[in-house]
Amino acid sequence: MRRRTFVIGALILGLVAAAAFFARRGPRGVEVDTTLVARRPNLQAFVTASGEIVADRYADIGSSVMGRIDDLRVKEGDKVRAGQVLARLDPVQARSQRDAATAGVQALATEQVAAREQVRAARADIDAARARVAETEANLRRIDSLFKERLVSAAERDTAVAAADGARAQLAATQAAVSRAEESIRTAERRQQQARAQAAGAGDLLSKTEITSPIDGVVSRLQVRQGEMVVIGIQNQPGTTLMTISDLAEVNAEIKVAEADVMRLKLGQSATVTLDAVSGRRFAGKVIEIGTGALPPAVGSAATAAAREFRVVVRITDPNPGLRPGLTCDAEILTDERPNAIVVPLQAVVLRPTSTGGEDTAGVFVVRDGAARFVPVKTGIIGGLLIEVAGVEAGTPVVSGPFQVLRTLKDGDTVTTAKK
Structure with a gap:
C-alpha cells in the first residue's frame, strides 16, 4: 500500500514538472x-515570347488570270530582281480576248468613218433643200403678185404655196437627218472608247500571263510546279499563291506576346533573339512594331476563355546571312532596369x-x-x-x-x- 502511494506521487510530480517546463518554453510557433x-x-525586367523569323519585306505572288503554268523559270532559293519574269501562264485565251477587242476597235473606227460620211452627205442635202426653199418661195412671191392682178388662177397660187411648204418640210427633214448623223458619230466615238478600254483590259490580262517579281529578293517558298493550274480568288475562296519572294536584307522576329505583358512594351526597346537552329548565338534587336489589336484565338480554343496575344515585331540588328523565314525563335525584351x-x-x-x-x-x-x-x-x-x-x-x-x-x-x- 505504501509503495503504491509512492508511485502515484512520483507520477503526479513528473506531470507537474513537465507542465511547468512547457509553460516556461511557450508555444513552438x-x-x-x-x-x-x-x-x-x-x-532588369524582361518580357519573353516565342515566334518565327520573317523578312521585313516580302510578297506572296499570285495571279490575276487563270491558266496553266507553261513555263516556271525559278526554283526555291533563287535570287531574283524586281521585274524579272518568274513564270509564264498559257496565253492563248488572253491573247484571243485581246485580239477580239482590238478587232472591235477597228470595226467601230470604220463605223465612225461611215457616220462622218453620212453627216457630210446630209449637210449637202441641207444646202440643196435650202436652195429649193429659196426657189419655191421666190416663185410663190411671183405667183402672189400675178394673182393680185388676176393674171393667174387660184389653183396655180395654191400649187406654188404647196411647193414652198414642201421645200420647207424637206429642209427640216434634212436638218433632222444631219442631227441624227452627228449623234451617230458621237455614239460611235463612245463605243470606240469603250472598245479601247476593253482592248486595254484584255491587253493587261495578256501581259499578266507573265508573272514578274515586284521586289528584289529570294524565292523563300515555291508552292507550284510547271503544268499546274492557277486559279484566281473568288469571294471567300482564296486564289493560288505561286511563291513568296523575301528581301532578306533586313530580317525580323515576329513574336506573340501575352496580354499581361504587352502593356510593358514600347517602341525602341532592346531585345535579344535566340534560335534553336543557331545554337550558342544571341542576336541583338529592337522593338519596331507593337500590334494594336489582339490576334485571333487559336483554332479549337474558346474565344472567351483563351488568353489573348498580340503581334510584336523585333528588328534583328545583326542578322546572320543564313537566317531564313520560318525559323522558330525566342525573344527576350528588356522593358525596364533599376541600378x-x-x-x-x-x-x-x-x-x-x-x-x-x-x-x-x-x-x-x-x-x-x-x-x-x-x-x-x-x-x-x-x-x-x-x-x-x-x-x-x-x-x-x-x-x-x-x-x-x-x-x-x-x-x-x-x-x-x-x-x-
Whole structure:
C-alpha cells in the first residue's frame, strides 16, 4: 500500500514538472522559410515570347488570270530582281480576248468613218433643200403678185404655196437627218472608247500571263510546279499563291506576346533573339512594331476563355546571312532596369487588409524576436523571380515560404526558421 502511494506521487510530480517546463518554453510557433533582403547592382525586367523569323519585306505572288503554268523559270532559293519574269501562264485565251477587242476597235473606227460620211452627205442635202426653199418661195412671191392682178388662177397660187411648204418640210427633214448623223458619230466615238478600254483590259490580262517579281529578293517558298493550274480568288475562296519572294536584307522576329505583358512594351526597346537552329548565338534587336489589336484565338480554343496575344515585331540588328523565314525563335525584351535595387523573392510579397478596411496593402513579413511582423512596402519592377521593394533595409530577414503558410500568416504570429 505504501509503495503504491509512492508511485502515484512520483507520477503526479513528473506531470507537474513537465507542465511547468512547457509553460516556461511557450508555444513552438509556425515553421517558415526566410531569406535576407538583398541589394542588386542592376535589376532588369524582361518580357519573353516565342515566334518565327520573317523578312521585313516580302510578297506572296499570285495571279490575276487563270491558266496553266507553261513555263516556271525559278526554283526555291533563287535570287531574283524586281521585274524579272518568274513564270509564264498559257496565253492563248488572253491573247484571243485581246485580239477580239482590238478587232472591235477597228470595226467601230470604220463605223465612225461611215457616220462622218453620212453627216457630210446630209449637210449637202441641207444646202440643196435650202436652195429649193429659196426657189419655191421666190416663185410663190411671183405667183402672189400675178394673182393680185388676176393674171393667174387660184389653183396655180395654191400649187406654188404647196411647193414652198414642201421645200420647207424637206429642209427640216434634212436638218433632222444631219442631227441624227452627228449623234451617230458621237455614239460611235463612245463605243470606240469603250472598245479601247476593253482592248486595254484584255491587253493587261495578256501581259499578266507573265508573272514578274515586284521586289528584289529570294524565292523563300515555291508552292507550284510547271503544268499546274492557277486559279484566281473568288469571294471567300482564296486564289493560288505561286511563291513568296523575301528581301532578306533586313530580317525580323515576329513574336506573340501575352496580354499581361504587352502593356510593358514600347517602341525602341532592346531585345535579344535566340534560335534553336543557331545554337550558342544571341542576336541583338529592337522593338519596331507593337500590334494594336489582339490576334485571333487559336483554332479549337474558346474565344472567351483563351488568353489573348498580340503581334510584336523585333528588328534583328545583326542578322546572320543564313537566317531564313520560318525559323522558330525566342525573344527576350528588356522593358525596364533599376541600378542598386533592393529586392526580395517575388513570393515574399503578400497582400493584407488595412486597418481602415480599404484596399489591401502589399508588404512582407519581417522576422523579429521569433515573431512575424507585417511591414508595408512599395513594389517596383519584377526581374525574374525577384521584385524591387522600398520600405525594408538590405539584410533584413523576411518570410519567403512556404506558400501555404504565407496565405494564412498574421502579424505577430510566432515563427521558427526552418533548418536548411
